[in-house]
Amino acid sequence: MLHHLKGKWIIFLTTALALGACQTEETTPEGTADNGRRTVLVYMNARNSLYNNVQADSLEIALGAREMNPEDRILLYVCKDAKSYLYRISASGTRLLMQFGKDLNASNPKQLEMLLKWTRENFPSKSYGLVLWSHSDGWLPSTNVSRAGSRGFGVDVGADGNPWSDRTSDGNLGYQMNITDLAQAVSASGIRPEFIFFDSCLMLGVEAAYDLRNVTDWVIGSPAQIPGVGAQYQDMMKQALFSQPLNPQAFTEGYVQQASSYPEYGDMGVVLGAIKTEKLEALAACTKSMIGKYADGQEPDLNGVLAYDRYLWQYFYRPEYYDLKQVMLRLITDEADRQTWLQALEACVHYPAATPYVNFWSNYASDRLYLNPGEFTAVSTFVPQQRYKDHAADCIYGDLNQAFADTEWAQASGWSDNAYLKNLLNPTPPTEENTPETEEN
Secondary structure (H helix, E strand, O other), X not given: OOHHHOOOOOOOOOHHHOHHHOOOOOOOOOOXXXXXXXXXXXXXXXOOOOHHHHHHHHHHHHHHHOOOOOOEEEEEEEEOOOOEEEEEEEOOEEEEEEEEOOOOOOOOHHHHHHHHHHHHHHOOEEEEEEEEEOOEOOOOEOOOOOOOOEOOEEEEOOOOOEHHHOEOOOXXXXXXXXXXXXXXXXXXXXXXXOEEEEXXXXXXXXXXHHHOOOOOOEEEEOOOOOOOOOOOXXXXXXXXXOOOOOOHHHHHHHHHHHHHHOHHHOOOOOEEEEEEHHHHHHHHHHHHHHHHHHOOOOOOOOOOOOEOOOOOHHHOOOOOOEEHHHHHHHHOOOHHHHHHHHHHHHHHEEEEEEOOEEXXXXXXXXXXXXXXXXXXXXXXXXXXXXXXXXXXXXXXOOOHHHHHHOOHHHHHOOHHHOHHHHHHHOOOOOOOOOOOOOOOO
């Protein structure tokens, strides 16, 4: 989520439903011996510049819970101030289950693992869902390698940090959770959520989804920036989180409908998609054959290819997040090969949905990103480029080409074997034959 777009514009006067009105002692969950239909954990990593949105979103969840099926459960973890809390929200009200001290950090994957284990033990269900709510930058490498391995998900500035600036007390960006560590935490918990829904920016990239392929059935989110207001959870409770059977389309199309209907979204817009993880390895294998055949030693021509983010110093030289479908159709020139690859894509990527345009960079019409149905997948991908190497020293994420080459997706999809990327990472040294002779004095 982008902090300067984050504000909820509605002031709620009904504080009885707000989480701050809950009891503060640790309590024991009641009636958890019987299996439920689905238990959803909403993980709000909000010790950052999104903290002002917690009350509005939690109230939306409380309102939606009034109409919940008794066999469904929703748990809400909130890390916002010095301490963090786990609540159960149901039709009968909101109940505090656990309270954690200031030393616990929501960007620590062990915290996520612990909560998922606790959920499995205390709220056994036929199925589970996980909502991840925070800032995020997709698969990008860490802004501080001593703190985390990736910028992937979450920003936690710590109990003594400055949430408004997303900075810890020593002036660094807040702690962040590696996507591979996130996947390991989910796996170690013993829970396999039917879905992981990212209500945060830039998370529906094929690189991040590939890292999560073995721990969930569906990855749902946006390849672009998400408005800070996030999902309208009262609607999501009815349409998506507890749909039986699971309906990923309700997430993507429901979110777009919210952004088209609710005034707090303004003119920003959204784009979302869903990835069926069991088909990712087949997509990677098909992509590998195409990369080997069509991506040669030259930089790909990406002029006119849809990009969900801009490569600007204002955004710390984040990459462009190109649309996966448009990139591959630009590379593949044979029509039969195009159809082969599209079949693999369509088996994996489902329900792309978007407002007619998204408008995150400014309020000027020239900054609108227009999205035509059928022309985008709502899934992004990285493409190696020389400029990422040229600006590596200025980029807080380091050399993006190298970071991409280290991902499992790059290795499985053939990009790590690509001659152009290899040359960017390890330029061919000059030889006697290609070194120009110098004139002797």
